[in-house]
Amino acid sequence: MNALILTGSPKGRDSSSFLLGSRLGEALRNHGVTVRDEFAHQALRTEEGTRRLLDAVDASDLLVLAFPLYVDSLPAPLTRLLELAAERRTASASPGGPLLAVLVQCGFPEAHQCDTAVGICRLFAGRMGMRWAGALAMGMGGQLGGGFRKLPGGGRNILEAIDRTGESLATGGDVPGEAMALFSRPLVPRWLYTLFGNLGWRVQMRKNKARRPLAYRPYAK
Amino acid sequence: MKALILDGSPEGDSLTPVAVLGMHSALAGRGTDVELVKLRELDIAPCTGCFGCWTRTPGECVFPDESRDVLRSYIASDIVVYATPVTFGGYSSQLKKLLDRFIPVLDPRFTVVGGEVHHRLRYRRYPMTIGLGTLSAPDPDAERLFLALVARNGLNVHQSAEAAVLVGETDPLSARSLAERLLDRAGIAP
Structure with a gap:
């Protein structure tokens, strides 16, 4: 089986999406799958990159x-x-096409905020004649910036969810329901995530030496 | 009253321009000052996800392209119309490229809206969001998802939003009738 893991973040290899995708790639490789990584933003900058990426999509199982x-x-x-x-x-x-699976994370605490994006991918699979394998969706994606080790519990739930998903996809199966539930489980209480999130923006502003207040309104009349 | 129509149609799309024409004439008929922006004619780069618009130059993207002018118009409007071919239940990439650059109009700090966490508002008022999608053939799944997406985008600015989808409509008069019904539903008075 040939798998293509396509990262759709402008941050490419430095992104949380790649962190999650590369872990899935590792799980797939452990089960004998040949894995290729591509990056949508970078590839689409040139005609040659776009063509290469579309060829890779067509060649993947x-x-x-x-x-x-x-x-x-x-x-x-x-x-x-x-x-x-x-x-x-x-x-x-x-005719036909590859299996399509999704790994999506959002900066809000609630994983269900990813539902519309997952729905778009599911409809894309249908139009393309692909088989929809399902999605791992999580909230609190802002916590992934430090890697899995810095997550509460070492990100055990996330890693287990991805590993189980890799095992299933490698044999042509779907994203397991238990993996979806594990992956979407909140990493910390919502109040704690929003408290640190709100503090974090101010810390970033200070680091960046921002000269405007956080609530500045450049387009107000 | 001022309305901003964001036309997200790609080259060769024959249906979305008809929907835009219908909406433009329905809005103008209600005495609205309408600004039409054809997004494919603008030079707008994709969002780089740097969050500079929140932590470096709060309220404004660090890249000074034409998205800044559109955001200025957006904040000055009472109504914004997202006109787009329904693309797998979502927006065209043309429209999405601009919407990804809309985040500076929000304050990054979190608040709870409708039981879930969203960003705070940066401005005192925002235009009412109206989604206007087009499909070449009936597709109930895509239509449902499109309506859900527009509703979620409305929540981002702490509002309800209205949306409709025109299926295979090539007649500007019929497109205007649908636009009239949509504006009635949105409570935009003639």
């Missing part, structure tokens, strides 16, 4: 989209890639 939630949906370049892939599939009318 398993496509994994790993991305951050942007405004209740997929980041625009990843949306563009889905449009291009769908145009190409219609044009070539190639």
Whole structure:
């Protein structure tokens, strides 16, 4: 089996999406799957990169989209890639397609805020003739910045969810329901996440030596 | 009253421009000052996810492209219309590229809205969000998802939002009728 893990974050290899995707890649490799990593934002900057990426999508038996939630949906370049892939599939009318799975995380505490983005990916799979394998969706994605080790409990639930998913996908199965539940389990209480989140923005501002107040309104009349 | 129509149609899309025409004439008929922005004609880069618009130059993206002008118009409007071909239940990449650059209009700090966490508002008022999607053939799943997405985008600015989808509509008069019904539903008085 050939798997393509497509990271849909502008931060590429430095992103939380790649952190999650590369762990899934490791789990898939452990079960004999050949894994290739690609990055949507970088590839779409050139015609050659776009063509190479679309070829990679067509050549894969398993496509994994790993991305951050942007405004209740997929980041625009990843949306563009889905449009291009769908145009190409219609044009070539190639039957069937790979299995599609999703890894998505959002900066809000609630994993269900990713539902519309997951729905978009599911419909894309249907239009492409792909088999929808399911999605791992999590909230509190802001905590992934320090890697798995810095997560409460070492990110045990997340790692277990990804490993179980890798095992299932490697044999053509779906994302297991237990893995979805584990992955979406809150890392810390909601109040604690929002408290530290709110403090974190101010810390970042100080680090960046921002000269405007946080609540500045540049477009107010 | 001022309305901003964001036309997210790609090159070659024949349906969304008809929907836009219908909405434009319905809004103008209600005495609204309408600004139409064809997004594919603007030079707008994708969001880089740097959060500089929150922690470096709060309220404004650090990259000075044409998205800044659109955001200024957005904040000055009473109504914003997201016009787009329904793309797997979501927006076109043209429209999405701009919406990804909308985050500076929010304050990064968290608050609870409708039982879930969202960002605080930066401005005192925001335009009412109206989604106007087009499909070439009936697709109930895509339509449902599109309506849900627009509703969620409304929540981001702590509001309810209205949306509708035109299916295979090529007649501007019919498109205007649907736009009229949508504006009625949104409580925008003639």
